Amino acid sequence: MYILINAMKNLLRNKGRNILIATVTLAIIISTVVTLTIGNASSKIIEDTRLRIGSKVNIAIDLQEHGRSGKMEMPEVGIDDFFSYAQSDYLSKSILSAQLYLYSATTFAVDDDSKAQGIWESNDGTGEARKAGTMILIGNSDPDTLTDFSVDGGRKILPGGRMYSGLDECIISSDLAELNGISVGDTISARSVFEPVKNFDLVVVGIYSDETAAYPGPAYEEAKFFVFNRHNEVITSFETVMSKGFETDEGIQINAEYYLKNPDDISKFEAEVRAKGLPDDYSVSINQKELDGITGPLKSMAGITSTFMAVILILGAIVLVLLAFIAVRERQYEVGVLRAMGMEKAKIAVGILSEAVIISLMCLIIGLGIGSVASQPIADSILSSQVEVAAEKTKANSENLQFLVMSGKTELVNGLNGYTPVSEIQVALDAHTVIQITLIALALAGLSGVIGIAVITRYEPLKILRERN
Amino acid sequence: MSTLTLQNVSYKYEGSERLVIRDVSLSFEPGNVYTIIGKSGAGKSTLLNLLAGLDVATTGHIVYDGVSLAEINRNHYRARKAGIIFQGFNLLTNATALDNILLSMHISGVKGINKKTRALELLEKVGISPEKANRKILKLSGGEQQRIGMARALAHNPELIVADEPTGNLDEDTANRVLEVFASLAHEEGKCVIIVTHSKEVIAIADEIWSVDEGVFRPVPVNEG
Ligand SMILES: Nc1ncnc2c1ncn2[C@@H]1O[C@H](COP(=O)(O)OP(=O)(O)OP(=O)(O)O)[C@@H](O)[C@H]1O
Numbered sequence: 001m002y003i004l005i006n007a008m009k010n011l012l013r014n015k016g017r018n019i020l021i022a023t024v025t026l027a028i029i030i031s032t033v034v035t036l037t038i039g040n041a042s043s044k045i046i047e048d049t050r051l052r053i054g055s056k057v058n059i060a061i062d063l064q065e066h067g068r069s070g071k072m073e074m075p076e077v078g079i080d081d082f083f084s085y086a087q088s089d090y091l092s093k094s095i096l097s098a099q100l101y102l103y104s105a106t107t108f109a110v111d112d113d114s115k116a117q118g119i120w121e122s123n124d125g126t127g128e129a130r131k132a133g134t135m136i137l138i139g140n141s142d143p144d145t146l147t148d149f150s151v152d153g154g155r156k157i158l159p160g161g162r163m164y165s166g167l168d169e170c171i172i173s174s175d176l177a178e179l180n181g182i183s184v185g186d187t188i189s190a191r192s193v194f195e196p197v198k199n200f201d202l203v204v205v206g207i208y209s210d211e212t213a214a215y216p217g218p219a220y221e222e223a224k225f226f227v228f229n230r231h232n233e234v235i236t237s238f239e240t241v242m243s244k245g246f247e248t249d250e251g252i253q254i255n256a257e258y259y260l261k262n263p264d265d266i267s268k269f270e271a272e273v274r275a276k277g278l279p280d281d282y283s284v285s286i287n288q289k290e291l292d293g294i295t296g297p298l299k300s301m302a303g304i305t306s307t308f309m310a311v312i313l314i315l316g317a318i319v320l321v322l323l324a325f326i327a328v329r330e331r332q333y334e335v336g337v338l339r340a341m342g343m344e345k346a347k348i349a350v351g352i353l354s355e356a357v358i359i360s361l362m363c364l365i366i367g368l369g370i371g372s373v374a375s376q377p378i379a380d381s382i383l384s385s386q387v388e389v390a391a392e393k394t395k396a397n398s399e400n401l402q403f404l405v406m407s408g409k410t411e412l413v414n415g416l417n418g419y420t421p422v423s424e425i426q427v428a429l430d431a432h433t434v435i436q437i438t439l440i441a442l443a444l445a446g447l448s449g450v451i452g453i454a455v456i457t458r459y460e461p462l463k464i465l466r467e468r469n
Numbered sequence: 470m471s472t473l474t475l476q477n478v479s480y481k482y483e484g485s486e487r488l489v490i491r492d493v494s495l496s497f498e499p500g501n502v503y504t505i506i507g508k509s510g511a512g513k514s515t516l517l518n519l520l521a522g523l524d525v526a527t528t529g530h531i532v533y534d535g536v537s538l539a540e541i542n543r544n545h546y547r548a549r550k551a552g553i554i555f556q557g558f559n560l561l562t563n564a565t566a567l568d569n570i571l572l573s574m575h576i577s578g579v580k581g582i583n584k585k586t587r588a589l590e591l592l593e594k595v596g597i598s599p600e601k602a603n604r605k606i607l608k609l610s611g612g613e614q615q616r617i618g619m620a621r622a623l624a625h626n627p628e629l630i631v632a633d634e635p636t637g638n639l640d641e642d643t644a645n646r647v648l649e650v651f652a653s654l655a656h657e658e659g660k661c662v663i664i665v666t667h668s669k670e671v672i673a674i675a676d677e678i679w680s681v682d683e684g685v686f687r688p689v690p691v692n693e694g
């Protein structure tokens with residue numbers, strides 16, 4: 001206790017020197033608080049985003065690879081294959097959906113004014129008129145992934161009905177149900193459009209109210225282009241569609257999203273799906289572009305702050321070392337006196353160190369206060385400037401961008417360009433950061449303390465006193 | 470109370486060939502005041518440093534309590550046994566007189582008494598008022614600093630007191646007051662007091678006088694002065 005009180009007194013006795021040391025230490029700590037707070041907050045978001053986006057696997061035709069193979073035909077990946085890829089221990093979940101057009105002689109589509117099922121014909125070049133689909137059949141692997149049915153998704157199953165679960169069960173919109181006088185328990189009979197035709201007899205187990213937009217755009221709506229009317233969707237399970245034994249070239253469109261438990265397992269997962277027969281012209285990848293697009297500005301900010309911190313720490317440490325050396329001359333006499341009075345070297349060392357620690361801890365408290373207040377505005381301004389930089393880059397890129405429209409029979413959802421980067425960050429001092437900064441503060445104290453100790457305690461008391469007298 | 474004995478002690482400073490202390494053998498007994506006189510540069514302060522355990526003899530032994538100072542923890546010896554009054558005071562100039570004394574008490578591990586009260590008593594004894602006790606050393610005169618150095622040397626109640634020119638900066642009255650303290654320490658409390666001096670007043674209270682020249686010590690008859 002006396003050591004601490006004496007250390008405090010000693011600090012006050014040498015105000016000039018200690019104010020200088022405290023100022024430098026405070027500057028270091030404030031900038032460290034700011035940079036660490038920002039750095040930790042952004043790396044947390046980067047990691048979260050990596051887990052979120054980086055866990056989503058894209059399996060898509062790699063056109064370059066396909067071109068190299070010299071094959072004309074698009075490689076075949078069947079509906080069963082997509083289903084089998086989903087059965088992997090590396091995945092946390094997978095969302096499979098199949099979409100195809102249905103034609104029914106008994107059920108009319110919403111907005112199909114002609115009600116002329118089967119008359120809306122197309123020619124596939126064989127000269128044979130074919131009946132176009134009027135309803136859209138959606139087969140989903142997991143009802144929980146239907147975002148439209150989430151709390152404010154716009155669709156709600158009406159009382160008396162339920163979500164599909166077993167084979168050949170479906171749900172339809174109230175529009176479609178009213179138009180055709182369908183109620184829960186009725187069966188819809190329909191068939192696929194392309195040859196060989198598959199027949200569906202689907203039991204309606206639920207009818208849903210639908211607040212979602214029916215058409216993708218006003219032009220579609222004006223034209224009452226009813227094959228695009230979402231209220232004509234008949235939603236069933238993926239297994240129901242799969243059970244009909246479709247081949248991929250039979251007008252079926254499949255979306256497959258796979259989510260890894262751990263994004264680092266991407267190559268293991270790829271090895272597994274290759275073993276299950278995925279052709280080489282398909283690429284298996286996480287969406288690095290999206291990941292970079294979202295976290296890019298954050299990463300630049302983290303880079304800027306950590307560079308800044310390194311510079312501050314190095315410069316600050318140099319200044320502190322210099323100050324410690326300057327202080328040594330002043331201290332020598334003091335140490336000589338104490339040694340002459342019989343104080344042990346170790347005790348003197350403890351005294352010097354406690355002085356340094358007291359300075360650092362006081363700076364730590366003040367620095368944490370100032371730093372935590374300053375972090376948010378600083379983070380905001382750095383991040384917004386980085387978002388601007390990223391936006392300019394994207395703009396420059398997109399001017400050269402050519403949109404490639406793929407007309408494969410099997411189309412897989414791929415990432416789109418123009419991701420919105422994280423542009424807001426909530427930075428706050430957390431326990432982890434406080435611990436880091438405390439360690440840095442103690443290291444700074446140790447640095448200046450140890451230099452003093454090393455230089456001063458080498459001498460015998462007489463020698464030190466003689467130099468002064 | 471123990472005797473401090475020098476056995477054929479010689480000393481030369483590091484890097485110098487000249488013996489500053491030459492083959493000295495003598496004893497300092499408790500209860501006596503010893504004065505050491507001699508020309509400037511004769512080796513007086515050097516001897517005091519050896520007696521105070523700030524340095525060790527180049528050859529020979531300084532024995533205290535039956536053990537050579539070369540072999541003991543001299544930090545402990547300085548902190549507990551010896552009280553040193555330096556020619557150049559060696560006080561912490563940024564600290565108050567009181568703090569200087571309290572610090573010395575802390576180093577010596579003084580316990581069980583009210584340290585502040587004792588420190589103020591000691592200062593009073595050497596003529597430093599409580600008001601001055603709370604002043605920084607820098608703001609006190611040379612004579613005051615010298616007396617604070619003395620109070621500090623006595624703070625841990627040492628058995629052995631070595632003083633280098635303790636009245637050098639004092640007027641006659643103050644010097645006499647200080648000398649009374651030294652005399653009573655030796656004659657009433659049984660301490661061993663060794664004083665280096667040029668002053669006749671100091672010599673007057675001496676029980677034994679040694680003269681030193683070129684590092685050689687000779688006894689001086691007390692009555693001659
Ligand atoms: N650090 C040193 N290195 C070498 N020689 C020294 C050193 N300190 C003192 N001396 C020499 O040792 C001799 C004795 O010095 P000392 O300080 O003991 O003299 P002194 O008798 O106390 O003199 P004064 O009355 O002036 O204080 C002197 O000749 C001095 O020059």
Ligand SMILES: [Mg+2]
Pocket residue numbers: 513514515556633
């Ligand atoms: Mg001298």
